[in-house]
Amino acid sequence: MRYSSNFAKTLKNAPADAETTNARLLQQAGFVDQLMAGVYSYLPLGLRVLRKIENIVREEMNTLGANEVLMPILHPKAIWEATGAWNNVDVLFKLQSRTGNEYAIGQSEEEVVTPLVMQRAQSYKQYPLAVYQIHWKYRDELRAKSGIMRGREFFMKDMYSFHTTQEDFERFYQNAKEAYLRIFSRLGLTAKVTEASGGNFSEKISYEFEVLTDAGEDVVYYCDACDFCVEDEIAKQKPGDTCPRCSKDVLHEAKAAEVGNVFDLGKKYGKDFDLSYTDEQGEKQYPIMGCYGIGISRVMGVIVEKYNDEKGMMWPKSVAPFAVHLVSIVGKNVDGTVAATAERLYDDLVVVGVEVLWDDREDVSAGAKFADADLIGIPLRLVVSEKTLAESEVEWKERSASEASRVSLAEIIEKVRSFQL
RNA sequence: CGGGCUGUAGCGCAGAUGGUAGCGCGCUUCGUUCGGGACGAAGAGGCCGUGGGUUCAAAUCCCGCCAGCCCGACCA
Numbered sequence: 001m002r003y004s005s006n007f008a009k010t011l012k013n014a015p016a017d018a019e020t021t022n023a024r025l026l027q028q029a030g031f032v033d034q035l036m037a038g039v040y041s042y043l044p045l046g047l048r049v050l051r052k053i054e055n056i057v058r059e060e061m062n063t064l065g066a067n068e069v070l071m072p073i074l075h076p077k078a079i080w081e082a083t084g085a086w087n088n089v090d091v092l093f094k095l096q097s098r099t100g101n102e103y104a105i106g107q108s109e110e111e112v113v114t115p116l117v118m119q120r121a122q123s124y125k126q127y128p129l130a131v132y133q134i135h136w137k138y139r140d141e142l143r144a145k146s147g148i149m150r151g152r153e154f155f156m157k158d159m160y161s162f163h164t165t166q167e168d169f170e171r172f173y174q175n176a177k178e179a180y181l182r183i184f185s186r187l188g189l190t191a192k193v194t195e196a197s198g199g200n201f202s203e204k205i206s207y208e209f210e211v212l213t214d215a216g217e218d219v220v221y222y223c224d225a226c227d228f229c230v231e232d233e234i235a236k237q238k239p240g241d242t243c244p245r246c247s248k249d250v251l252h253e254a255k256a257a258e259v260g261n262v263f264d265l266g267k268k269y270g271k272d273f274d275l276s277y278t279d280e281q282g283e284k285q286y287p288i289m290g291c292y293g294i295g296i297s298r299v300m301g302v303i304v305e306k307y308n309d310e311k312g313m314m315w316p317k318s319v320a321p322f323a324v325h326l327v328s329i330v331g332k333n334v335d336g337t338v339a340a341t342a343e344r345l346y347d348d349l350v351v352v353g354v355e356v357l358w359d360d361r362e363d364v365s366a367g368a369k370f371a372d373a374d375l376i377g378i379p380l381r382l383v384v385s386e387k388t389l390a391e392s393e394v395e396w397k398e399r400s401a402s403e404a405s406r407v408s409l410a411e412i413i414e415k416v417r418s419f420q421l
Numbered sequence: 422c423g424g425g426c427u428g429u430a431g432c433g434c435a436g437a438u439g440g441u442a443g444c445g446c447g448c449u450u451c452g453u454u455c456g457g458g459a460c461g462a463a464g465a466g467g468c469c470g471u472g473g474g475u476u477c478a479a480a481u482c483c484c485g486c487c488a489g490c491c492c493g494a495c496c497a
């Protein structure tokens with residue numbers, strides 16, 4: 001992508017009301033635009049990051065063997081009455097049509113997925129199975145906050161699994177947990193599997209995947225010597241207590257952001273809709289269900305919170321909007337060799353599949369381009385200028401490094417390709 | 422939903438005691454500059470969040486409402 005074609009350029013002054021780091025940097029760099037509290041547009045650079053995260057999640061869900069679907073956001077009132085949520089869930093957005101009919105805007109999809117699956121999975125032979133989607137969710141939050149980390153509209157992967165036995169659910173949950181840890185690791189995040197309460201409709205414990213960050217809203221007690229972590233709300237321990245799992249360290253207190261969760265839904269939804277399957281003995285049975293969420297847009301905010309410095313964002317390679325930020329400094333170059341070389345390098349990199357953002361602007365100073373590159377935070381910056389071309393070289397500067405180096409034009413393509421790996 | 426702060430140009434801000442709006446960035450044009458947010462000149466751009474009130478006169482004073490941010494509560 002040529003930066004000159006990007007309509008959403010960086011801002012020299014960040015919007016003043018964006019106090020949270022992710023809100024400030026994402027808006028200043030032109031990744032997102034706020035429409036109202038908790039509702040954002042994703043601009044070209046931001047959308048690329050969102051899609052990167054989404055695709056990593058999708059790959060791991062597919063590896064788990066789950067079916068991807070896309071379910072509606074606009075729901076009839078009846079399905080939400082069937083589960084009791086219409087009157088009991090206060091974050092549910094409700095609306096009325098001109099004919100007076102009432103609808104809900106999806107804040108979760110158990111009400112849709114349960115009939116969708118159960119009407120088609122009437123034999124025990126079809127189990128276990130899992131279905132997921134990656135789509136927008138809507139919750140009537142009293143207080144949206146922290147940039148894209150707590151929106152009233154947010155992008156989420158939600159998966160639902162269906163089982164004939166509790167043991168099978170536990171087995172699938174373990175696989176899902178491993179997939180989740182792989183996902184967060186690929187995203188550059190360390191997520192702690194955390195015991196939490198089961199919410200309004202589940203007596204059982206749920207598990208949340210928490211990333212330590214002061215921008216988070218949760219408080220957890222965790223152990224450094226093992227992977228024990230518990231939400232303060234349900235903890236039977238206090239900070240400073242010996243770790244109940246390994247006894248090798250004491251528990252530390254920290255703020256954390258919930259980036260994923262798993263709920264044991266039991267047989268509630270099958271019963272609510274009276275949808276069952278037939279088991280081997282010919283008996284009607286309700287399935288045991290699990291629900292697994294990952295807040296894609298929130299994860300994007302958390303990554304910004306974890307990877308930034310005073311100059312801007314520092315995207316991990318796996319989710320960066322582009323792999324390379326190519327900067328051409330034309331300066332006094334009148335014969336056009338700088339621009340021509342930059343364009344050839346851009347084309348050559350694109351041809352071999354490298355995603356390149358080329359700052360091809362000719363009326364912008366070198367300093368401004370560098371400041372923008374630091375703010376946008378692509379992992380590798382390449383500079384082509386008269387200075388580097390005099391040596392037939394390209395300047396190589398990694399966003400996380402303080403020093404730049406040089407690479408010859410002859411080797412640059414190979415070097416970039418190996419850097420990507 | 423309770424409390425606090427804030428709404429003036431695309432962004433950041435200034436506009437005491439009321440007299441009809443200004444600066445920086447950005448944008449347009451011209452010239453100079455050309456490796457860490459360059460410089461000069463000339464321009465364009467505002468229903469001062471919104472509704473009411475007080476007043477000869479309101480961005481400014483009073484009341485209501487709306488919106489954004491922060492703290493808290495809430496959070497399938």
